Every structure is written in structure tokens, then in C-alpha cells.
Amino acid sequence: MLLSYREALNQAMREEMRRDERIFLIGEEVGHYQGAFKVSKGFIEEFGPQRVLDTPITEAGFTGLAIGAAMAGLHPIVELMTLNFGILAMDQIVNNATKIGYMSGGQLSVPIVIRGPGSAAHQLAAQHSQSLEAWFCHVPGLKVIAPATPHDAKGLLKSALRDRNPVMFIEAQLLYGTKGDVPDGDYTVPIGQAEVKRTGTDVTVVAYSKMLLLALEAAQDLACDDISVEVVDPRTLKPLDLECLVASVKKTGRLVIVEEGWRFAGLGAQIAESVYAQAFDYLDAPIVRITGEEVPMPYARRLEDAAIPDRARIVAAVRKLLQLA
Amino acid sequence: MDRQDLLSLYRQMLLIRRFEEKSAEMYALAKIAGFLHLYIGEEAVAVGAIAALRPDDYVITSYRDHGHCLARGSDPGKVMAELFGKATGLCKGKGGSMHLVDAPRHFMGGYAIVGGHLPLATGLAFAIQYRKQDRVVLCFFGEGALPSGQAHEAFNLAALWNLPVVFICENNRYAMGTPSPRGLALFAHVLETARSYGIPAEQVDGMDVLAVRRLLQDVVGRLRVKPGPFFVEARTYRFMGHSMADPAHGHYRTKIEVEEERKRDPLLLLRTIVERHDLAHEADFKQLEREVGEVVTTAVRFAEDSPYPTPAALYEDVLVE
């Protein structure tokens, strides 16, 4: 069935909420407004206000409330209108959700899914256009997922809702409208499993979320010049499926990592370190990183475009890596 | 006035007192490390309030948590072992003094980010409401948490959604070295903080265990029937420093002030009532001292004899399988 990313998320939550009474959805505008990006369309009508809770604009408060409910055995889905606002809930996520299990010696657990869009949309300026996944990935005790396709979005959200750990589920505003094939009925995509989205032999490009779509387009462009690109989507950022990445690098001998976030201490730095540690001898050239520019996101269209990786930059980087430029 | 009842309250406060005095000793001997915040002087608040609960009600508090944990009935040996960082501790030695948890007793933990556990308390209360139960949550915190944003966010949510949580502000008048009138614009009107959210609020003498229990029995009884938040300001005082790193009075308060407050020691106040009613005497209190002393000695011995966590424990409990 052809579904949008938004519809895939909607189905995943709807099916899991029908299956499991402990799951409830909480966040700003998730009920009567149907979700700031309409991801929870029809939920308040089907599940009622006790399971679909519109909150005041207090991210720390309602995220903390959800964590408390999870400690008592419920399974909350927290929708953050965007992950930029999740910064206000950082204390709850970092100091409580990820530590309560450990500090209590395993007596308590926090089964919670915190989801919402990260990264830039179109010209929303600095405070609304950030890729913060590296912040979340840095903290032990958290799983971090960033699916790029409707198929993966549905399957991974279902897995997240059946997981007993805190999970950050990172979406993207520019992905909500994208469409893709989604199987009918119940299926899951396992957390911690990467997927080769396009097979190739000359170079591996690793990209996730929105950047995956760019990487696939770039691979298409390069194919016209007889350059064979393998595109790998980690899908889960933590725990990272290093085995799949390394297998691809061993085959191609070259790696380009694409991420929208800032370069310094970005996720690509970690991926590169892990690959160097396990596949150094197989690399024919140093790993190349393509990242967002190290600036707050500007509003002006030309400047914004310059700050975010695009298809042309990926194409150029691959050509340069193959010494074809 | 029932002799058994009063002596039981006294015994609980005495246990906390002697347990903590012993912890301080163990700290000086470097058996306990890190932060150790003593509750000495404030025992009547935890003991009085928790005495009003059923076993299935939730308790959550800040890092100054030994008193609440012991009042909830946790095994003193396991608590002491936790302070020692031993594998037999309540939390296998991974939480320490500030993060005691006893899940079977619904003691949901001590939390060390000031203000950060108030939203958790609303979540426990939300779970109660979600399951249509008649349980309640007691959430203890210092007045230093009152001006924090997270406290206000929690008050607002609890009031909006009628969540069955009693916020118990243990007002000991100091947040570390800052006298609270210098930190709280509403120090003279703490109750108004809650009332401004439509949360009913009452003040109680936190040195008087009977007054605390009376108020909480009344409040908890009402919340079981008609759920909603309630706010209690328990006026109390800590006799010791903020933590073991801070001497009893420090630069921010005088020795005279501490000595003056010690005249209203909660143990002394209850003992005076018991003796005035001729319900127990010197010999009975001596007997209690002996019993409690034995419990504390046994707890220390258990902690001493227990093994430290194995290196493998480092990686356990980060994630649930």
C-alpha cells in the first residue's frame, strides 16, 4: 500500500494503541488539533481524551509526567512538537528517563517513546532548524531511531512501542509528506538493524533520515557516470548496526557519511571512528564526512541552502573520493 | 492517645535519627562517600506523612531521602549497604545515598536535580487516574525547589487534570547556604504558590509528628474519594549541615539559632506528650533505644560483611533486555 510517512506513523501508533491499553499519547496539540503535523489525525475521536492528552506548553512538565507514568507501568508516547522544544525536556530525558533503571539497580524501568521532527524544514530559522541527534546518542540508556521511509517509520515505531527502554524517535517535517510502500497489517522493523538501500561496489554512502533521500538521488546521478554507489541507512542511530556498515565498507573500500547536523562532535564522527577501528585495512582512502555548516541556521533561502548538505555536494564528494573530480 | 501507636511513631523517628548518626560516623570513617544529606531534625515530616498511607500508595522525594525510605519500611540493612556502595544495597550500590529506591514498597526514589522529580510525581498520579484506582502519591521536596520551573509545571498539570498527588514542601528555611527569604519571592506566603494554581494548601508544624499525621490522614482520605492535588507546607529545620561537606551551622546561620531550634526536636516533642499523658516512662524509652541501637548495629554489620559489586555489574541495568 502506498502511504505517506505521516500516515505510516499514524497507523503504527493506532494499531499499537488498539493492541496495548497501557499506551497513551501526550503532547501539545495532539488531540483536538490532530497534531501540529497531523500525525495523530483521528486519535482523540477513537481513543478519547484519557488516552490522547493535549498539554500546556511545558515540555519539562509533561515529559516528566510521562516518565513518571512509565515508572508506574504505563507506556507513554510523548510527541514533541519539534525536537527543538525537547531541549526544555532535556533534564527529564537525560537525568531521569535514562538513569532511573540504572540508579535503582534495575528495580524500575521507563518504557517511553519520545518522538517528533528534528532537522530543518524550509526557512524556519535558527531556533526551529536543528539536528540534535548527537545530543541524544551521547547518553547511555537511550535508544535513538531516525527512519527515512514510511516502511521503516511504521515498523520501527511499532518496535519502539514494544520496547521496555526509553526511545527517542526522530522524524522530519520534510519527510511527513513523502510516500512509500508499506505492507498491509502488522509488521515490525527491529531496532538496531541497518539496511542497504541501494547496492553498489565503488563507494559506500551512509545517510539517515532526510539525508538518505538525498544520498539515493546522488547515487542515481552517479550511476549515469557508471559510478556504483552503495547506500546504507543505519535507521537506528543507537545502538548502531556496525556489522552492516563494516560489511559494506569492506566491499567498497570507501566511505562517505552524510548528516545534516553540525560537524564538530557530530554523529558522523562516531560512525567514522567505529569504522576505522574495525575496517581500517579495508579502506582505500580516508573517510569523508559531509555535514551541515557550523552556523545557526539562517533564514534567507540562499544561506539556508548553503548550510545544509545537498545532492550536488554528495555527488562532488564521491567523485573526489574516487579521484574523478 | 494510644500508647502503642505513639511509641511506634517515636520508634520510627528514633530509628531514622540513630541510623543517620551512625551514617555520619561511617562517613567520617570513609565507609560512606559522595554526598550524604542528613534528615536529622526533620524526621516528623516523613514519619507523620507516610503513616497516613496504605502500602500501595506511592512515595517520591529528593536526595535527602533516608528518612522517607526508612519510614516506608525499607530494610535498614539494605539501606546502609546502599550507602556503603555494596552489592546487597537496595539498588545494588548503583544509586547511593541520594537515589534510594524500594519498588516493592512503592518508594519510587530519591532524586538529586532540584525540582526535577515533581513532574515524575504527577506522572505516578496520572497512572493512578488512568487505571481508575484510589491510590495517592506523596511527593516531598525542599522549599528550594519551589521557584523552579519544573515545580510550577507540575503544579499546573496536577491542578488541570485533578491528579491525586500531595506536594509536601519541607520548609527548613535554607537551601544549602541560602536562607530561603533570599531565594523565594513568596517566602512569607509559600501556600500562595500552590493556591495560585487553585491547589488547596495548608501549613503544618513539621516538628509535630501527630499534627503532620492528622493533616495527612485527613487529606489522603479526601483525595481517595475526590482526587486532586493538595499542597502541604511543613515548617521544619535541619539540625545538621546541608550535607556532610557542610558543618552544622556554617557561615549562613548561627550556632545560637541551631541550638534554639533544637529545643523543638521532634523526638523531644513527642516524648514530652507521651510522658505528659503518663503513657510511657524512662525505662520504656531506654528499651526503645536498645532495640533501635540493635537494629542499627545489625544494619552496619550487614553492610560491612556484604560484598562490593562485581565488575560485571557496571554494565547491567543500563538497558532492559
Ligand SMILES: Cc1ncc(C[n+]2csc(CCOP(=O)(O)OP(=O)(O)O)c2C)c(N)n1
Ligand atoms: C537543579 C539543581 N541545581 C542545583 C543543585 C545543587 N543543590 C543541591 S541541594 C540544593 C539546595 C536545595 O535546597 P532545598 O530544596 O530547600 O532542600 P534541602 O536541601 O533544604 O532539603 C542545591 C542548590 C541541584 N542539586 N539541582
